[in-house]
Amino acid sequence: MIFLLIVIYTMFGSITSFYYNSELYVPKHKDFLDVQTNLTDQLFKDYNPTVSPVYTWIDVEQPIGYDREAPKRWNYTVFLYYLKLVEVKEPEEKVSVVLELMEYWFDARLSWNPSHFHNTTTFYTRQDNVWSPTLTAFGVNDIMDFRDQDNRMVCIDNTGFLWNYISVRVSANCQMDVSRFPFDTQICQIQFCLPIFYRVQVEVLSEIYEGIMDEKIFKTMGNSEWKLINLTNRVEVLKYNDNMGNMDLVRVTVIREFQLFLFQAIFEITIRRNPLYYIYMIVFPSFVINFVSIVGVFLNGADKMSRLNVGLTNIMTMTFILGVMADKIPRTGNIPLLGIYIIINLVIMLIAIAIVTAITELRRWATPMLKLKRTALRAQIETFLGPPLEYTCAIILELMTCANFMVMIGFWFDDGS
Ligand SMILES: *[C@@H]1O[C@H](CO)[C@@H](O)[C@H](O)[C@H]1NC(C)=O
Numbered sequence: 258m259i260f261l262l263i264v265i266y267t268m269f270g271s272i273t274s275f276y277y278n279s280e281l282y283v284p285k286h287k288d289f290l291d292v293q294t295n296l297t298d299q300l301f302k303d304y305n306p307t308v309s310p311v312y313t314w315i316d317v318e319q320p321i322g323y324d325r326e327a328p329k330r331w332n333y334t335v336f337l338y339y340l341k342l343v344e345v346k347e348p349e350e351k352v353s354v355v356l357e358l359m360e361y362w363f364d365a366r367l368s369w370n371p372s373h374f375h376n377t378t379t380f381y382t383r384q385d386n387v388w389s390p391t392l393t394a395f396g397v398n399d400i401m402d403f404r405d406q407d408n409r410m411v412c413i414d415n416t417g418f419l420w421n422y423i424s425v426r427v428s429a430n431c432q433m434d435v436s437r438f439p440f441d442t443q444i445c446q447i448q449f450c451l452p453i454f455y456r457v458q459v460e461v462l463s464e465i466y467e468g469i470m471d472e473k474i475f476k477t478m479g480n481s482e483w484k485l486i487n488l489t490n491r492v493e494v495l496k497y498n499d500n501m502g503n504m505d506l507v508r509v510t511v512i513r514e515f516q517l518f519l520f521q522a523i524f525e526i527t528i529r530r531n532p533l534y535y536i537y538m539i540v541f542p543s544f545v546i547n548f549v550s551i552v553g554v555f556l557n558g559a560d561k562m563s564r565l566n567v568g569l570t571n572i573m574t575m576t577f578i579l580g581v582m583a584d585k586i587p588r589t590g591n592i593p594l595l596g597i598y599i600i601i602n603l604v605i606m607l608i609a610i611a612i613v614t615a616i617t618e619l620r621r622w623a624t625p626m627l628k629l630k631r632t633a634l635r636a637q638i639e640t641f642l643g644p645p646l647e648y649t650c651a652i653i654l655e656l657m658t659c660a661n662f663m664v665m666i667g668f669w670f671d672d673g674s
C-alpha cells in the first residue's frame with residue numbers, strides 16, 4: 258500500500274512540475290519560466306494567428322484619417338540592417354543584393370501589463386504562433402529567403418510590438434545607362450510592398466540602420482568591380498488613375514476615378530564601377546597598339562604591302578576589342594564612351610591607311626609631271642611629297658591618338674572626384 262502511494266506520488270509529482278535541478282539553473286530562471294508560461298498561456302488563449310489585427314472599420318474611398326476616432330493606420334516597417342552587392346549583370350540589366358532586414362509591426366492583441374507578470378516585458382516565440390504580414394518584393398526578378406520556414410523567430414514586447422529578422426537575396430531589374438562605360442554610375446531600386454491592404458488602413462515605413470551610413474562600411478558592401486556610393490530609402494505610392502470619362506449631351510463630364518494604391522518601401526543604391534580593369538585591359542593597350550601601328554604604317558622604306566598589313570592588323574585588333582566590350586554592356590541604343598574611344602582609334606587608323614595610299618599614288622602621278630621642267634619650286638614640291646609630308650601626317654595622327662587617350666583618362670579623373 259505504501260509502495261503504491263509512493264509510486265502514485267512520484268508519478269503525480271513528475272507530471273505537475275518539470276524536473277528542476279537547482280544546481281544547474283539558478284532559482285530566478287525557474288521563476289522567470291513560470292511567469293513566462295503564465296503570460297504566454299494567457300496571451301495565446303484566444304489568439305488566432307491566421308487573422309490580422311488591421312483595423313478595417315474604414316471606408317476605403319475616404320481620405321486617410323477622415324475618422325478621428327479610428328486608430329492611426331496600422332504601420333509596418335522594413336528596417337535595413339546591412340546590404341551586400343553580390344553581382345551586376347550588365348547585359349541582362351540585373352543587380353543582385355543580399356539584404357539583412359528587420360521588419361516590425363504592432364499587434365494590439367499581444368500587449369499585456371508587465372506589472373501583472375513580474376515585470377516581464379519581452380519574450381521570444383516561433384513566428385507561426387503569431388500573425389505576421391507577408392513582405393513582398395515588388396517588381397523584382399527573384400527573391401530568395403535564406404531562413405528555414407520552420408525556424409523563424411519573433412520577439413514580442415508588452416506594447417504589442419513584434420519584430421523579426423530576414424535575410425534575403427534579391428535580384429532586381431535595373432535600367433542601366435552605360436553611356437559613360439567604363440566610368441558609369443548606376444542607380445538601382447529594391448522595392449517592397451504589402452499587397453492586398455488598402456492604403457487608408459496600412460502604412461508602410463522604411464528605415465536604414467544609421468551605423469551603415471558610413472564610408473568605411475560602404476566599402477564592404479560593394480564588390481571588387483562596383484563600389485557602393487549612396488544608399489537612400491523612401492516610401493512611394495504607386496498610383497494608377499483609371500479615368501472612365503463619359504461625356505453626355507449637356508456637356509457635363511462625369512469622371513469616375515478608380516485608384517489602386519500600393520505602398521512601397523524603396524531602398525535605392527547607387528553603385529560606381531571601378532574602371533581600372535578596362536583601363537589596363539582595353540584603353541591602354543589599344544592606345545599603344547594604335548601609336549605603334551601609325552609609326553609602322555608611315556615607316557620609310559617599307560613597301561606598300563607591309564604598311565597596309567600593319568594597318569589592317571590594327572583594325573582587326575580594334576574590332577576584336579570592341580567585341581570584348583560588347584559582352585559587358587546591354588544592347589542599348591547609345592554607344593558607351595569606351596566604344597567611342599575605340600571607334601575613334603579605328604578611324605585614325607583608317608585615315609592613316611588612306612593617307613599613305615593617297616601619298617603613294619600622288620607621288621606616282623606627280624613625279625613624272627614635276628620632272629618635265631626643272632625649277633627650284635618643283636624640286637621642293639617633289640621632296641615635300643616624299644618623307645616630309647608623311648612625317649607631318651604621322652605626327653598629326655599620333656597627336657590625335659594621344660588626345661583621344663588623354664580625353665579618356667580625363668573622364669576617369671573627372672569620375673573619381
Ligand atoms: C500563474 O497563474 C496562476 C493562475 O492565474 C496563478 O495562480 C499563479 O500564481 C501564477 N504563477 C506565477 C508564477 O505567476
Ligand SMILES: *[C@@H]1O[C@H](CO)[C@@H](O)[C@H](O)[C@H]1NC(C)=O
Pocket residue numbers: 329330331332363
Ligand atoms: C505605429 O503604430 C503604433 C501602434 O499603433 C504607434 O504607437 C506608433 O506611433 C506608430 N508609428 C508611426 C510612425 O506612426
Ligand SMILES: *[C@@H]1O[C@H](CO)[C@@H](O)[C@H](O)[C@H]1NC(C)=O
Pocket residue numbers: 372375376
Ligand atoms: C516591477 O517594477 C516596478 C517599477 O520599476 C517595481 O516597483 C516592482 O517592484 C517590480 N516588480 C517586480 C516583481 O520586480
Ligand SMILES: *[C@@H]1O[C@H](CO)[C@@H](O)[C@H](O)[C@H]1NC(C)=O
Pocket residue numbers: 486487488489
Ligand atoms: C545620397 O542621396 C541622397 C538623396 O538623393 C542625397 O541627398 C545625398 O547627398 C547623397 N549622398 C551622396 C554621398 O551622394
